Amino acid sequence: MCTYLTEKVSISGSGKGPSGWFRLTDASVYFDHPVHAQAEHTLNIDFLDPGAGPSARVAVELTAESARALAKAIEATLDSAPPGLVT
Amino acid sequence: MYDAMLAESVTITGHSGDEIEAYSARTLQAGPVGGVVVIHHLPGYDRQTKELTRAFAAGGLNAAMPNLYHREAPGAAPDDAVAAARAAGAIPLPDERIVGEVAGAAAYLRGLANSNGKVGVIGHCSGGRHSFLAAVSLPLDAAVDCYGGFVVGTPPEGHPLRGVPPLVQRIGDLSCPLLGLFGRDDVAPSPEQVAELEEALKAHGKTYEFHSYDGAGHAFMQVDRPSYRPEAAVDAWQRIWAFFGRYLLSSVLGEDSTCALT
Numbered sequence: 189m190c191t192y193l194t195e196k197v198s199i200s201g202s203g204k205g206p207s208g209w210f211r212l213t214d215a216s217v218y219f220d221h222p223v224h225a226q227a228e229h230t231l232n233i234d235f236l237d238p239g240a241g242p243s244a245r246v247a248v249e250l251t252a253e254s255a256r257a258l259a260k261a262i263e264a265t266l267d268s269a270p271p272g273l274v275t
Numbered sequence: 276m277y278d279a280m281l282a283e284s285v286t287i288t289g290h291s292g293d294e295i296e297a298y299s300a301r302t303l304q305a306g307p308v309g310g311v312v313v314i315h316h317l318p319g320y321d322r323q324t325k326e327l328t329r330a331f332a333a334g335g336l337n338a339a340m341p342n343l344y345h346r347e348a349p350g351a352a353p354d355d356a357v358a359a360a361r362a363a364g365a366i367p368l369p370d371e372r373i374v375g376e377v378a379g380a381a382a383y384l385r386g387l388a389n390s391n392g393k394v395g396v397i398g399h400c401s402g403g404r405h406s407f408l409a410a411v412s413l414p415l416d417a418a419v420d421c422y423g424g425f426v427v428g429t430p431p432e433g434h435p436l437r438g439v440p441p442l443v444q445r446i447g448d449l450s451c452p453l454l455g456l457f458g459r460d461d462v463a464p465s466p467e468q469v470a471e472l473e474e475a476l477k478a479h480g481k482t483y484e485f486h487s488y489d490g491a492g493h494a495f496m497q498v499d500r501p502s503y504r505p506e507a508a509v510d511a512w513q514r515i516w517a518f519f520g521r522y523l524l525s526s527v528l529g530e531d532s533t534c535a536l537t
């Protein structure tokens with residue numbers, strides 16, 4: 189099934205693509221058919237700078253289990269940062 | 276069989292008279308031969324669907340695949356193009372636009388020097404739905420729906436197609452014979468939805484041929500995915516060749532036309 193569902197979020201940071209580092213302004217998060225991962229559906233994230241064109245993209249396709257583990261790890265990492273560093 | 280072909284990216288006139296990119300694979304037979312519009316799946320105008328397009332040319336037909344994401348990302352890599360379309364909020368693409376792009380590809384095929392004027396359409400996954408959409412919207416000679424979802428039934432809560440009337444409501448407009456290829460383990464379309472579609476085809480006296488395969492789910496024909504089921508896929512391909520042979524080449528080769536497609 190094509191879910192088509194997409195969560196879009198504004199972000200701030202940098203990513204590294206084939207041409208080197210670039211700024212990131214947007215992310216698309218969706219659970220849909222992957223391009224490369226060997227699963228029927230994956231949790232996909234596109235880190236983007238739309239202003240720099242379609243190729244300004246860092247993409248990941250994760251199994252649902254991997255995505256949940258990653259989300260927990262991100263939350264845990266931020267929660268465990270020394271006080272005052274995470275604003 | 277003489278199997279030379281020419282495959283290349285071309286520009287066609289798509290929806291609203293706009294120029295878009297398409298992948299063309301043409302048999303170099305003098306013809307006349309039929310043509311197939313290949314509708315790519317959600318991941319886009321990719322290597323795998325270009326291979327599918329060339330397969331029809333190798334089998335003695337002309338084929339063309341419009342790049343449905345060309346408007347959002349001209350010249351981009353296929354995976355970047357679909358990502359750009361998604362980020363722009365363009366997915367799912369409007370049905371009207373898809374029909375316009377398919378109509379442009381069909382006109383391109385009918386305009387080829389070796390065309391017999393017949394055009395069919397085929398698509399997988401979302402392309403299967405779009406193949407059915409094209410067949411109820413355009414004058415065509417054959418349509419193949421490979422496990423297209425949401426032709427019948429109501430999409431889940433929150434799904435972008437939730438408010439779109441199911442295409443089966445337009446079945447009276449089906450312009451050509453329909454070949455449906457489905458996996459019995461699929462959920463979109465489910466076996467119940469396939470049965471509903473078949474009942475609608477019967478009720479409207481439409482010409483159709485359905486094959487559903489045990490042990491196969493969604494995307495059972497996609498060779499580089501874990502969903503690939505070779506036994507079902509091989510049989511499905513034989514059905515496709517026979518179907519297109521019957522409806523796209525019959526004016527040229529008569530009842531033995533399926534032999535020309537191997």
